[in-house]
Amino acid sequence: MAMVDWHAAEDIGVRLVPAGPQISSLEANEAVADLQSAATASVEPVREATGLFADTVTHRAVVVDRSEWIRSNVVGMRELLSPLEARVGEQQGPSWVTGSAGRVAAIELGAALSWVATKVLGQYEAVVPQGQRNRLLLVAPNIVSVERELDVPPQDFRMWVALHEETHRVQFGAVPWLEAHFRSEVEVFLSEVETSNTQALKRLGAVVSAVVRVLGGAPGATIIDALQTPRQREVFLRLTALMSLLEGHADYVMDSVGPEIVPSLPQIRSRFDVRRRSPGARDGLMRRLLGMDAKLKQYTDGRKFVAHVVDAVGMNGFNQVWQSPESLPSSTEIEQPALWVDRISG
DSSP: OOSSOHHHHHHHHHHHSOOOSOOOHHHHHHHHHHHHHHHHHTHHHHHHHHSOOOOTTTSEEEEEOHHHHHHHHHHHHHHHHHHHHHHHHHHHOHHHHHSHHHHHHHHHHHHHHHHHTTTOSEEEOOOOOTTOOOEEEEEHHHHHHHHHHHTOOHHHHHHHHHHHHHHHHHHHHHOTTHHHHHHHHHHHHHHTOOOSHHHHHHHHHHHHHHHHHHHTTOTTOOHHHHTOOHHHHHHHHHHHHHHHHHHHHHHHHHHHHHHHHOTTHHHHHHHHHHHHHOOOHHHHHHHHHHTHHHHHHHHHHHHHHHHHHHHHHHHHHHGGGGSOGGGSOOHHHHHOHHHHHHHHHO
């Protein structure tokens, strides 16, 4: 049973998403070739910097367009939501699925994916169906669009992005329990979702209220918060800490390795940070609604955490974070890295 018409969501997202910047066939082929080369070239520097290794066969990097990114995320979301879908199907019956609810959800999801697909530079497929191999996706149209917007050397920018995304590939590829832990946390989060019609109406009212607060400029208001129970909030904080760790680690590695192989790194970092902090009016509203401003904070908080720990105990000491789920930092420890160092050392 599907609470979302997944085929429709994919079709809507693919139809709505813009193709990307105007570019000749020759330039497009060159961009793809450059990104493939950068993905290969980034493997060894990231391995040396992190002390982690992931097989490039079972965890490979591929260059994709926006439509393929949407297809990948529909598959991943369907995989993650399958336990909740089964529960909804049992309680609501087939009429709930075949009625308007699944189509409305498909429209909302497809529209959201079509917008996010224009922003993402790269993404590791953290969750895939059983038997399918995880991939690192480098979204070529977005990378070309941003390098033009920033007016930076294309090959340098492509290598810089590849270093960040390669670090994500290594995180999941070298840490065997990480994907299962992520899935487990999401399953706990979804187990708290109320599927009765009464609770759905209450949640809808909370979402509408959150939208009004965002439009009114209320700080910290998001749709995501409006959809959470107290237990979900606890899981969300753990997931936020995990994402801060992963993003901060990738940012730290790309900037520590970068000066040796990306000559224009200071210029790229400076201009990219300004871009992160200064979205357009529409983008700013969408980011707040979806809670993506919190993701921007993850980069800065996570990077500070990694830098503090590496300075204190070295990269080998930092790598104790990958020993087990219990070794992961809490949201408090992300903000106060010394607490994590004391706990792990103790």
